[in-house]
Amino acid sequence: MANFGISAGQLVAVVWDKSCxxxxxxxxxxxxxxxxxxxxRVSVENINQLLQSAHKESSFDIILSGIIPGSTTLHSAEVxxxxxxxxxxxxxxxxxxxxxxxxxxxxKVKTASKLCSALTLSGxxxxxxxxxxxxxxxxxxxxxxxxxxxxDNLLSVQITGKKPNFEVGSxxxxxxxxxxxxxxxxxxAVDPAAAKLWTLSANDMEDDSMDLIxxxxxxxxxxxxxxxxxxxxxxxxxxGKKRKACKNCTCGLxxxxxxxxxxxxxxxxxxxxxxxxxxxxxxxxxxxxxxxMPAFKPGEKVLLSTSNLHDA
Numbered sequence: 169m170a171n172f173g174i175s176a177g178q179l180v181a182v183v184w185d186k187s188c189x190x191x192x193x194x195x196x197x198x199x200x201x202x203x204x205x206x207x208x209r210v211s212v213e214n215i216n217q218l219l220q221s222a223h224k225e226s227s228f229d230i231i232l233s234g235i236i237p238g239s240t241t242l243h244s245a246e247v248x249x250x251x252x253x254x255x256x257x258x259x260x261x262x263x264x265x266x267x268x269x270x271x272x273x274x275x276k277v278k279t280a281s282k283l284c285s286a287l288t289l290s291g292x293x294x295x296x297x298x299x300x301x302x303x304x305x306x307x308x309x310x311x312x313x314x315x316x317x318x319x320d321n322l323l324s325v326q327i328t329g330k331k332p333n334f335e336v337g338s339x340x341x342x343x344x345x346x347x348x349x350x351x352x353x354x355x356x357a358v359d360p361a362a363a364k365l366w367t368l369s370a371n372d373m374e375d376d377s378m379d380l381i382x383x384x385x386x387x388x389x390x391x392x393x394x395x396x397x398x399x400x401x402x403x404x405x406x407x408g409k410k411r412k413a414c415k416n417c418t419c420g421l422x423x424x425x426x427x428x429x430x431x432x433x434x435x436x437x438x439x440x441x442x443x444x445x446x447x448x449x450x451x452x453x454x455x456x457x458x459x460x461m462p463a464f465k466p467g468e469k470v471l472l473s474t475s476n477l478h479d480a
Contacts, residue, residue, distance in 0.1 A: 176205040183233035185215045187240045226256040233263040248290035255331040262328045269321040292329030300325050
């Protein structure tokens, strides 16, 4: 009994089921009452009625389930969650349950690892296995008859778990220690020799001992020459059958093409002896082939009919 860590003044709950021998249950409760020092500090609950009990949260310091000799209690996830709820923060759950030592699919009897995982998922921490023992012939028979499970690889395991030292949903204010920056920041010491080396004042500019370099002397005669516009052209600028300047041309090809276009327009204007044929009959001579025709724009093509050519 001392292995359970029960001391005077603690509230203890004993969970049992139909596999528990009545005399063994009564003997356990009597011993617990002696350890706690008060008869009202030990509660006895049937595992099938635990979910309907009226226990408030954090009601017990220790819960013992299935530890009665001869018991083959199986703990569901709902029962484990209810035990974790009624445990006080820092309280301890100690249970015993038959386990399967081999992995079997769709088996109602858990393995030791699955039972430990179930306790962890219920909200308990520090889950660990205490001991494993073989089942007695009476316990094996009860598993076969009442649980409907038969196996040669059954053992009984005792596992413990603790509730964290806080309630679910509780909150606590965090105290953060943030160092405040001092208002007066101390600048690091500067070497005077280094400061003088990297400092240039107006007095130094007028000092005859200071050798100042003219920026124009850093340029060669080749740097002052205006670059050839042809050298600034892009590789694809002006290529192809029809010369065409690229968009936002800066190499001078666009201006060159504009000049060529102006020359072509000037040379394509109609030529005549007087040079005023396009102005109308008032400016045409008697033998002008355009006589009698309306005025036209310079460069505009005028088609003469056959009759006009014969009259001329």
